[in-house]
Amino acid sequence: MFDPEMTINSGQMFLWEKHDCTWYGIYGNHILKFSTLLSKDMKSSTSLSNKNIEGGTIEYDSYPELKNWERWVFRSDDDLEKILSAFSNDLIIGKAIKKYYGLRLMRQEPCQCLLSFVCASNTSIFMIRRMLNNLSKKFGRKVIFDRKEFYTFPDARSLYKADLGELLSCGVGYRAKAIKSVAKSIALQHLDSEYLLSANYEDAKEELLKIYGIGNKIADCVLLFSLEQLEAFPIDIWISRALRMSYSWLFTNSPKFTQNNSLTERITPGRYKGISETVRKHFGKYSGYAQQYLYYYIRQDANRSW
DNA sequence: CGCCAGGCAACGG
DNA sequence: CCGTTGCCTGGC
Numbered sequence: 001m002f003d004p005e006m007t008i009n010s011g012q013m014f015l016w017e018k019h020d021c022t023w024y025g026i027y028g029n030h031i032l033k034f035s036t037l038l039s040k041d042m043k044s045s046t047s048l049s050n051k052n053i054e055g056g057t058i059e060y061d062s063y064p065e066l067k068n069w070e071r072w073v074f075r076s077d078d079d080l081e082k083i084l085s086a087f088s089n090d091l092i093i094g095k096a097i098k099k100y101y102g103l104r105l106m107r108q109e110p111c112q113c114l115l116s117f118v119c120a121s122n123t124s125i126f127m128i129r130r131m132l133n134n135l136s137k138k139f140g141r142k143v144i145f146d147r148k149e150f151y152t153f154p155d156a157r158s159l160y161k162a163d164l165g166e167l168l169s170c171g172v173g174y175r176a177k178a179i180k181s182v183a184k185s186i187a188l189q190h191l192d193s194e195y196l197l198s199a200n201y202e203d204a205k206e207e208l209l210k211i212y213g214i215g216n217k218i219a220d221c222v223l224l225f226s227l228e229q230l231e232a233f234p235i236d237i238w239i240s241r242a243l244r245m246s247y248s249w250l251f252t253n254s255p256k257f258t259q260n261n262s263l264t265e266r267i268t269p270g271r272y273k274g275i276s277e278t279v280r281k282h283f284g285k286y287s288g289y290a291q292q293y294l295y296y297y298i299r300q301d302a303n304r305s306w
Numbered sequence: 307c308g309c310c311a312g313g314c315a316a317c318g319g
Numbered sequence: 320c321c322g323t324t325g326c327c328t329g330g331c
Contacts, residue, residue: 174327
């Protein structure tokens with residue numbers, strides 16, 4: 001059964017936090033909220049908008065109100081059985097799915113998603129969250145919800161108009177230039193979300209790559225998490241290692257990739273393209289789901305602190 | 307102190 | 320086209 005907590009902690013989201021039994025998450029201008037209630041307390045039928053999950057119920061809320069956000073954000077309409085069956089010929093993904101069956105993809109607000117992954121370059125989860133929180137405090141809007149203080153995610157216009165010093169004060173470092181560039185593209189509508197959503201994977205990605213500050217990895221993240229491209233398969237250093245270790249048989253045509261044992265392993269643009277094409281051919285049109293299960297699987301084994 | 311962390315653009319072969 | 324290098328910042 002769906003496990004929202006595991007999903008949030010899987011590393012695809014940055015701005016969610018838990019207070020007692022309640023999770024709060026930033027979705028652009030909105031604060032999303034859900035609480036898990038144990039089934040023992042179900043007799044008190046005060047909660048009307050519950051959806052059953054294994055062993056209990058979840059209560060959803062948001063501010064400002066975003067009706068049925070959970071269906072959109074948690075992708076209730078995905079035909080999971082069909083998607084997962086697409087990987088039935090893959091033993092590793094099969095094991096990952098079995099072990100972490102509650103894991104899902106989540107939809108993210110596109111602008112927030114893009115800027116989040118711009119901040120994510122060459123740093124740790126801890127630092128990413130810090131940068132995003134700083135940006136939100138400085139450029140977002142303060143919101144009181146449940147007597148708690150939140151900040152909405154900054155809109156593109158305010159980040160575009162900010163000067164580099166203001167961005168630097170948020171601790172984003174050399175990413176400031178990229179943040180401004182991406183914010184500009186969004187604010188001036190050089191990035192047309194309508195086109196990106198209607199285009200196929202290759203065309204949408206090509207469009208994203210034109211922007212200063214967006215490379216292969218960031219483009220694939222936003223394509224997968226916000227632009228309805230389930231084919232997108234983000235390749236970071238962790239996925240790259242896992243592919244080399246466990247999928248070397250897929251890369252018999254690119255021995256340079258599997259033979260690379262250097263500690264300063266970096267994924268060059270040309271290499272990224274090759275790996276991407278190979279894995280998408282192997283995993284198919286739902287490659288992004290496979291990526292999530294694989295990613296969580298290897299990160300759990302690595303026992304990272306995040 | 308040096309090294310490193312969920313990439314990127316710039317630059318030289 | 321390919322490979323290498325520097326980069327803000329703070330934790331370790």
